[in-house]
Amino acid sequence: MGGIExxxxxxxxxxxxxxxxxxxxxIDITKTYPGVVALxxxxxxxxxxxTHCLVxxxxxxxxxxxxxxxxxERPDSGEIRLFDQSFPVLDPNTARELGIQTIYQESNLVExxxxxxxxxxxxxxxxxxxxxxxxxxxxxTRELLDSLKIxxxxxxxxxxLSISEKQLIKIAKGLARNATILIMDEPTASLNQRxxxxxxxxxxxxxxSGIGVIYIxxxxxxxxxxxxxxxxxxxxxxxxxxxxxxxDENNLILEMVGKRGNVFYTREAGSPEEVVLQxxxxxxxxxxxxxxxxxxxxxxxxxxxxxxxGRSELMKGLFGAEPLHRGSLSLNNAAFEILxxxxxxxxxxxxxxxxxxxxxxxxxxxxRENTTLPGLKRFxxxxxxxxxxxxxxxxxxxxxxxxxxxxxxxxxNLSGGNQQKTVLAKWLFTDxxxxxxxxxxxxxxxxxxxxxxxxxxxxVKQGKSIIMISSDMPELLAMSDRIMVLRNxxxxxxxxxxxxxxxxxxxxxxxxARVSGPA
Amino acid sequence: MRRLFQNQxxxxxxxxxxxxxxxxxxxxxxxxxxxxxxxxxxxxVVSIMAVGAGIVIISGGLDISVGSMTxxxxxxxxxxxxxxxxxxxAVVVTIGVALGCGLLNGVLAAKTNVAPFIxxxxxxxxxxxxxxxxxxxxxxxxxxxxxxxxxxxVLGVHxxxxxxxxxxxxxxxxxxxxxxxxRIYGMGGSEEVAFLAGLNIPLYKxxxxxxNALLVCLASLxxxxxxxxALPTVGLGLELKCIAAAIMGGVAxxxxxxxxxxxxxxxxxxxxxxxxxxxxxxxxxxxxxVLGMVIVAAVTIGQRQQR
Numbered sequence: 001m002g003g004i005e006x007x008x009x010x011x012x013x014x015x016x017x018x019x020x021x022x023x024x025x026x027i028d029i030t031k032t033y034p035g036v037v038a039l040x041x042x043x044x045x046x047x048x049x050x051t052h053c054l055v056x057x058x059x060x061x062x063x064x065x066x067x068x069x070x071x072x073e074r075p076d077s078g079e080i081r082l083f084d085q086s087f088p089v090l091d092p093n094t095a096r097e098l099g100i101q102t103i104y105q106e107s108n109l110v111e112x113x114x115x116x117x118x119x120x121x122x123x124x125x126x127x128x129x130x131x132x133x134x135x136x137x138x139x140x141t142r143e144l145l146d147s148l149k150i151x152x153x154x155x156x157x158x159x160x161l162s163i164s165e166k167q168l169i170k171i172a173k174g175l176a177r178n179a180t181i182l183i184m185d186e187p188t189a190s191l192n193q194r195x196x197x198x199x200x201x202x203x204x205x206x207x208x209s210g211i212g213v214i215y216i217x218x219x220x221x222x223x224x225x226x227x228x229x230x231x232x233x234x235x236x237x238x239x240x241x242x243x244x245x246x247x248d249e250n251n252l253i254l255e256m257v258g259k260r261g262n263v264f265y266t267r268e269a270g271s272p273e274e275v276v277l278q279x280x281x282x283x284x285x286x287x288x289x290x291x292x293x294x295x296x297x298x299x300x301x302x303x304x305x306x307x308x309x310g311r312s313e314l315m316k317g318l319f320g321a322e323p324l325h326r327g328s329l330s331l332n333n334a335a336f337e338i339l340x341x342x343x344x345x346x347x348x349x350x351x352x353x354x355x356x357x358x359x360x361x362x363x364x365x366x367x368r369e370n371t372t373l374p375g376l377k378r379f380x381x382x383x384x385x386x387x388x389x390x391x392x393x394x395x396x397x398x399x400x401x402x403x404x405x406x407x408x409x410x411x412x413n414l415s416g417g418n419q420q421k422t423v424l425a426k427w428l429f430t431d432x433x434x435x436x437x438x439x440x441x442x443x444x445x446x447x448x449x450x451x452x453x454x455x456x457x458x459x460v461k462q463g464k465s466i467i468m469i470s471s472d473m474p475e476l477l478a479m480s481d482r483i484m485v486l487r488n489x490x491x492x493x494x495x496x497x498x499x500x501x502x503x504x505x506x507x508x509x510x511x512x513a514r515v516s517g518p519a
Numbered sequence: 520m521r522r523l524f525q526n527q528x529x530x531x532x533x534x535x536x537x538x539x540x541x542x543x544x545x546x547x548x549x550x551x552x553x554x555x556x557x558x559x560x561x562x563x564v565v566s567i568m569a570v571g572a573g574i575v576i577i578s579g580g581l582d583i584s585v586g587s588m589t590x591x592x593x594x595x596x597x598x599x600x601x602x603x604x605x606x607x608x609a610v611v612v613t614i615g616v617a618l619g620c621g622l623l624n625g626v627l628a629a630k631t632n633v634a635p636f637i638x639x640x641x642x643x644x645x646x647x648x649x650x651x652x653x654x655x656x657x658x659x660x661x662x663x664x665x666x667x668x669x670x671x672x673v674l675g676v677h678x679x680x681x682x683x684x685x686x687x688x689x690x691x692x693x694x695x696x697x698x699x700x701x702r703i704y705g706m707g708g709s710e711e712v713a714f715l716a717g718l719n720i721p722l723y724k725x726x727x728x729x730x731n732a733l734l735v736c737l738a739s740l741x742x743x744x745x746x747x748x749a750l751p752t753v754g755l756g757l758e759l760k761c762i763a764a765a766i767m768g769g770v771a772x773x774x775x776x777x778x779x780x781x782x783x784x785x786x787x788x789x790x791x792x793x794x795x796x797x798x799x800x801x802x803x804x805x806x807x808x809v810l811g812m813v814i815v816a817a818v819t820i821g822q823r824q825q826r
Contacts, residue, residue, distance in 0.1 A: 372701070
């Protein structure tokens with residue numbers, strides 16, 4: 001054979017080869033919902049043993065694409081090919097039989113059952129007589145968790161697990177089903193750095209057994225760590241697919257956002273003034289050291305630490321929402337006692353909670369009602385001046401740039417970023433002076449994140465003070481004037497602005513050193 | 520347009536109108552002014568209790584003791600009048616007993632972690648037992664006293680109808696335009712979020728159960744005035760009817776949703792069906808069967824709308 005023919009022969013061979021290895025291929029998928037085109041002729045494919053990451057802002061169509069791939073939704077047009085077979089109609093059962101496992105952000109674990117029972121839920125191990133076999137269930141679960149190096153007792157009830165532990169179990173559950181394609185939607189949203197790394201390591205191991213992984217994440221650091229290929233969606237269209245080495249973070253963001261955007265938000269340096277809050281002698285746990293810290297006017301105090309280090313517990317305790325071993329608290333040099341959220345709110349302290357859907361907003365009520373709920377006292381007497389209320393709410397909505405058709409819109413219909421802004425609006429309505437944010441931008445797209453950072457910057461410029469709990473390194477680095485690092489329900493140390501680096505934060509959060517700096 | 524068809528209020532109105540037309544064809548006596556006035560007075564007791572039931576459910580609770588509470592309050596009130604004391608005394612004492620019942624329900628709901636269903640299941644038995652003890656199991660006849668509340672007429676319309684409309688008007692305003700109303704919806708929508716927003720949850724729970732008890736009290740007084748008597752079993756089944764009326768009216772069992780207009784239409788629908796079954800001369804037992812089926816169907820459809 002001549003040279004050209006050899007080449008053509010090799011070309012055909014490799015095409016056939018790659019077809020064997022291409023386990024998923026969707027072509028020109030379009031999906032519309034009333035009023036919105038969620039996906040517009042999107043094509044996407046996945047090879048055996050590859051990790052293909054999907055990035056894009058919220059609303060770009062990632063979740064819709066996932067739903068179609070797992071059979072939960074049917075596309076309006078387009079072709080779905082799995083393992084070289086065309087599926088004109090794909091339903092969840094077929095998808096599952098083919099080994100497509102999807103792990104969503106919302107929990108699908110049964111809280112009252114144990115870890116082992118959850119892993120094999122729907123696929124129970126039975127003994128010879130056909131009865132449910134505890135022994136087999138536990139043994140096989142233990143094997144699975146050991147192989148994944150997950151150190152969670154198989155008998156523990158899921159309701160007792162932390163968010164990050166539940167996440168690991170969800171993934172293990174997906175793997176227990178002999179997955180061929182693993183789809184993960186923001187799996188590390190609630191994990192700390194160590195657990196995230198472990199997860200990513202897990203995924204790399206999974207790949208070697210031929211499982212294809214589709215991975216959605218906002219955290220570009222992770223994406224670049226594990227992706228073989230990266231696809232960018234924007235406004236329902238696929239912008240491009242890249243082999244990871246061919247692109248960098250800034251250009252990726254350009255594609256995601258469609259306009260020039262900066263990864264790391266740069267906040268203009270704050271100039272904190274006098275001390276507004278002094279916390280002394282609080283303890284997260286009886287057997288731990290006391291926690292003391294101060295907060296200045298105009299300052300953003302970052303609170304770092306691993307998941308489980310007690311950050312949320314401390315702040316919820318300060319807010320009066322959870323019992324805590326109380327010490328003394330003084331606001332503007334006046335002693336205060338906070339025994340309930342009402343006390344905190346009256347003192348001008350507010351909490352933007354970690355879980356906005358279950359702690360921050362009443363989903364079935366409107367933007368207006370959610371915004372004014374903590375501050376109803378502002379309306380003297382029994383009656384609510386509805387006109388005045390609408391004025392104030394409208395003002396807040398426009399100031400915070402909350403995208404909603406009206407103030408009467410039920411908040412469950414808003415996107416994550418706009419929901420978070422509504423939570424912020426409600427605390428601004430109470431004229432809070434000290435705002436505690438617990439993971440302010442979790443699950444929010446890049447555009448809305450920057451908006452929230454800007455809002456936080458504006459608030460402290462106006463003389464308010466912010467305590468910001470965050471597990472997002474870039475966020476901590478960019479936004480904090482000072483950082484308090486918690487470890488194991490105690491303060492591991494404080495970092496002044498010039499001391500703040502990713503390494504210094506991490507070494508305090510997981511190391512054994514203790515820095516006793518200025519509180 | 521589609522939104523209209525999914526609107527609970529619209530559906531209720533449509534069903535009521537359709538039923539009215541159907542029955543009027545079968546029996547022209549239905550659509551007469553006097554029969555319509557009858558319907559309004561017949562629903563007065565249940566509809567007033569439905570307001571209370573609705574408010575409790577909207578706030579995130581549930582009170583199934585209202586039927587037995589009615590029996591208790593009826594027996595107490597009737598007893599006092601029967602023994603020759605003034606109507607005013609009867610009213611005052613009954614209100615007092617009602618507040619006691621409401622406080623019992625409310626404090627238990629506010630201070631313990633027990634589900635309201637279980638709490639009021641327990642108090643239901645307590646109230647029933649008390650009513651049997653006080654009433655002695657006999658039927659009390661009022662012999663002509665205390666007539667006006669239940670049987671009086673003003674401008675040709677039964678007095679209870681005015682009371683009912685007043686109650687609805689009052690609570691419509693309260694739920695929609697007051698801070699109290701807002702807090703109730705908030706608490707029912709998510710108790711956790713309301714707590715973190717600074718609401719005094721135990722206080723509002725107690726208030727809500729007490730308001731419910733007072734409304735039950737009002738309904739019981741109307742009841743004994745209308746019937747001129749009080750049987751210890753007079754409240755049987757009322758909790759089913761008033762809760763069903765609220766749920767048919769769009770009040771979500773999960774809390775945080777519901778409107779007074781809806782509750783009224785729910786009670787009205789129940790009343791229309793009952794009246795219809797009477798006019799069609801169906802036996803009382805058959806009526807119960809039909810009513811039960813309607814309630815199940817309506818509640819199912821109503822819950823479907825929530826999703």
